[in-house]
Amino acid sequence: MPYAGHYPPPPPGYPPFYAYSVPPDPAHHDPNAPNGTAPPAVAPFYMAVPPPPPGMFYVLPPSAPGxxxxxxxxxxxxxxKQKRKQVKMACTNCASACKRCDExxxxxxxxxxxxxxxxxxxxxxxxxxxxKRGPYKRKNRTASGEELPSAVEGGEQQAAPVPPPPPGYPVPPEGYPFPYMYPPPMGYVPAPPDAQHSDGSPPNGAPPQPFYPTPALYGYPYGAYPGAPPMPYPPLVPAPMAASPNGAAKADTSASAPTSAATNGATSPDASKGKKRSRGKNGDESSRAAKKSKESPPDATQQPANGATAPATVGAVDKEQQPQPQSQPPQATPAAYPGHVETNPPVTAFSGPEPRPLMAAM
DNA sequence: TCCGTCGGATTCTAAACCAA
DNA sequence: TGGTTTAGAATCCGACGGAC
Structure with a gap:
């Protein structure tokens, strides 16, 4: 089942969370289920999120767990991820080349x-x-020996970073769960409507009339699980095409900075590896020297910090401190909001005015 | 396309710590 | 004393540039 056009794709490894082209009819629930009983809450139900109003985008936390x-x-x-296996001792050639060796x-x-x-x-x-070391921090473990990460380091789970709303839009209340909606970023061109596009777009190819959220729309999660109370569909507030380019652009820059990796689709934790490196000759020499210095006698490596600011460090700093361009060129392609990913022509499936719990059993 | 280079993430492992 | 934690040290992934 393809994603609805306004949906960002789920994180890698997740099954599609949008399972039905039409909200399932409660009258046709699982025939195996006992009469009148809802499936147990522990069943693999996924929260389904109805398509946002036309012109709106869900904003997802890049690191939202679950x-x-x-x-x-x-x-x-x-x-x-498969753990990398290292040899006990690499040969001198491989070690100097930083290449894989074998036994x-x-x-x-x-x-x-x-x-x-x-x-x-x-x-x-x-x-x-x-x-010498500082005092040990005991890891919190279950009876089976599994670690409880949340109990480590103060026990507070890090909240996912909340993207700032565009100017003029209220910040979602603290603690509100994702997703919530923002207007599309500057430059976004809605996919052309087609026969399957049931989001209210004009059929003549004109862009959909954008809608903008009321504060009540923020953080409105359409919880969908057995036993969940029915949730009303939030009111849609049509607004003029007031997506002020300036405002949108501002939102663009402010929101994209901290989460650019996510917006580029590089949602993997390895995204940082994609960075470019400059390879100045000086840096090469110095870093090489620094690497070699590892093999120098302990006396040399145990110099105090002031002595440790070797040319290698200086060179590295030089490379790192390349001045960044002051003015950023206007972004033609919008990727302003974390979790917002341009998709191909949409297949908007949710057509009803009311949200329905969409469930998918694995 | 192949190869050398290398930053830095990942892994290994021994020393330090700590509870029993 | 043995298990756990920490952090130093080593490995090597992956990206880049140069040579061919």
Missing amino acids: YPYPTGVPAPQPPP ARPCERCIKYGLAETCIDGVRKERKKGI
């Missing part, structure tokens, strides 16, 4: 590059002794 699953329903974990001698890489004769184990440096 979204879009309601509280109490464990979200399926993406397949765990064999000569190792595969040395054979490949004709370095078999020089493929020898390096010497592991002895660990320094007598280093």
Whole structure:
């Protein structure tokens, strides 16, 4: 089932959370379920979020745990990343090249590059002794030995960063769950309506009439789980095309800065790896020296901090402190709101005026 | 396209800490 | 004393630039 056009895709590894093209008819619930009984709340029901009003976008926290699953329903974990296995000791050639080595001698890489004769184990440096530490922080564990991350480090779970609303829109009340709606970012061109586009768009290809939220729309989660009280559809407030370009642009810049990785679709935690590097010759030399200095005698490495500001550090700083361009060119492609992802022509499925719990059993 | 280079994330592991 | 935690040290992923 493709996503509705206004929906951002779920995080990697999550199943589609928008399961029905038409809200399921309660009269046709699971025939296996006992008469008149709702499925148990522990069943894999997902919170379904109806399409936002035309012209609106849901804003999702980039790091929202479990979204879009309601509280109490464990979200399926993406397949765990395979742990990298290291060899006990890389050969000197691989170590200097920062390349994968293996246990064999000569190792595969040395054979490949004709370095078999020089493929020898390096010497592991002895660990320094007598280093004092601060008091231990005991990890909170369950009876089965599993860690409880929330109980660590003060026990407070970090709230997901809340994107600032555009100018003129109230900040969602503290604690309000995602998603909530914002007007589209500057430059957004709604997908052309088609026969399946049941969001009220004019059929002649004109862009949909935008709607803007009342404060009541913020943070309105359409909780959908068995036993949940029915929720009224929030009122839609039509507004003029007042999406002031300036205002939108401001919102664009302010909102995109901290979460640009997410907005680029790089929602993976490895997004930081995508950064570019400059490779100045000086930096190379100095960092190389710094790396080599690791192998220097302990006396050299145990110099106090003031002595540690070696050229390597300076070079690194130089590279890092490249001046950023002061003025940013206007963004043609809008990716202003975390979680907002442009999608292909929409298949807006929710057509009813009332939200219905959309459920998907796995 | 291949290869060298290298920043930094990830992993390993030994020393320090701590409870029993 | 043995298990746990911490952090130093090593590995190597992945991106880049240069050579061919």
